[in-house]
Amino acid sequence: MHRGGNSLTLVSITVCARNAENWVEQCFSSLVSQDYRPIEIIAVDDGSSDGTLEKMLNFRDSKLDHEIEISVISSEPLGLSAGRQLALESANGEWVAITDIDCRPHSNWISAMISAYDEYTSENVVAITGRTIFSEGNTRVSKIRSRTIQRKYERRTRLVTLANGPCSMFRREALIAIGGFNPCWYHAEDMEVSLLLIQSGGSIIYESTALVQHVAEExxxxxxxxxxxxxxxxxxxxxxxxxxxxxxxxxxxxxxxxxxxxxxxxxxxxxxxxxxxxxxxxxxxxxxxxxxxxxxxxxxxxxxxxxxxxxxxxxxxxxxxxxxxxxxxxxxxxxx
Structure with a gap:
């Protein structure tokens, strides 16, 4: 198994969604636009009652001749943590990246995190997290949210305790070793696995240039x-x-x-x-x-x-x- 930025290091990008048909196209387009190769994309529809699954399948079918393999998993409405676990179990990559359906990762998101790992190969790096930028939107609430998150990231150091759900990737073997994502967890599944990984002796690295754009919370x-x-x-x-x-x-x-x-x-x-x-x-x-x-x-x-x-x-x-x-x-x- 090759490490770091070697061209043979496969990264599995995973995303879960429920009732998010309006966000599928832009999110998926940003994923296939990553400048790092090789990657695979694994999408989980968590029991949507709208057209989310159909949009996922249509996007996959439109890219059948594309160099990137796209897999779509349909499940009952089990929750985000269970959905992330389903994606993890289907992943083939040495690294498993996670993002959210209401996010638009920049094209260098994966490559920036891989490059950050290359700098610290002597450490037991089990996860790398990027930076999420919330769009300011047009309301007072969306502006508060955007600026609050910005200030939070400004305080971050190189070593962190949270590999955020919208913008992170994990060593697959390390994630599996701690049990992965527990389907029983109610929210904060990213915080839970991050702390378990640190307890197991791993380090989480923050890379500020690995950017992910989040839609405004209006x-x-x-x-x-x-x-x-x-x-x-x-x-x-x-x-x-x-x-x-x-x-x-x-x-x-x-x-x-x-x-x-x-x-x-x-x-x-x-x-x-x-x-x-x-x-x-x-x-x-x-x-x-x-x-x-x-x-x-x-x-x-x-x-x-x-x-x-x-x-x-x-x-x-x-x-x-x-x-x-x-x-x-x-x-x-x-x-x-």
Whole structure:
């Protein structure tokens, strides 16, 4: 088996989708446009009820004379982690890359990660992750999401704890050795396998030039559902690996950063509720000067907080997701 950038090193690119017919064409086109060879593409339709599977099959059939082999797997609606596992089991490559159907990898995505691996062949590199760029879109929510992700990547160092789902590739043998993607996991399957790989003695390398474009997250409800889902899955991660993270091969603790972009907003909802409580107390108790001072100051803060309504709702979705995660842990479901 050849390593690094050798032309014989096959990379299997995998993508899973459910009810995403409008994204299939652009995503698949970006995959076949990769400047690295050889590659194979494995797509999993996770029980779609729209035309996703048909679009996948049509694209595959239109490329039958192409140098890239495209496989399409149809399954029941089992979830993303189960879909990634199906793709892994069908992969032939030494490396298995993962992305999402709402992503458009740049043409050098795979080649940039392979080149990064070539620089660190002396290390036990088991995964390489690139950089996801969220389109800003046209709404306040999409701009917040785009800029938050940008700041998160700016803080990344060479060694990381998360090989992100939209933009990463793994050594297939290393991924199989830790059990692959558990079909029971509810979301955060990329974080889970990343931490398990580090625990097994591997390293995850960040390559900032391996770019993947993500469509804008335009709608507020979609944004809140995803942040709730993140928090719910994060509860499982913390319960299994602790708050501090895991040890890397050198013995240093590497903190997981799955929801680190939410640290500044998670306490907004509790602070707002405390502020309303203080206002109520100040108005019903004996009107002494210091109470009026506390009430006035709190009221100003509350009114200021209400102008940050998107962040308040974001905070609320995180707390709700945490409650759901606690419920999952109590009843031993969704990967707990």
């Amino acid at each position: 709608g507020l409800l979609l944004f809140l559902r995803k942040r709730c889902r993140d928090a719910r899955a994060h509860f499982r991660i913390v319960r299994r690996f602790g708050f501090q993270g895991v040890k890397n091969p050198s013995g240093s603790i590497m903190k997981h950063d799955f929801v680190s972009d939410a640290e500044k907003v998670v306490f907004l909802l509790p602070i707002l509720l405390i502020g309303f409580s203080m206002c109520g107390l100040g108005l019903v108790l004996t009107p002494k000067p210091y109470w009026w001072g506390i009430t006035g100051t709190t009221l100003i803060f509350v009114l200021f907080s209400l102008t940050k309504w998107t962040q308040i709702l974001w905070s609320a979705s995180l707390w709700y997701g945490g409650i759901l995660g606690l419920s999952d842990a109590i009843f031993r479901r969704r990967g707990h």
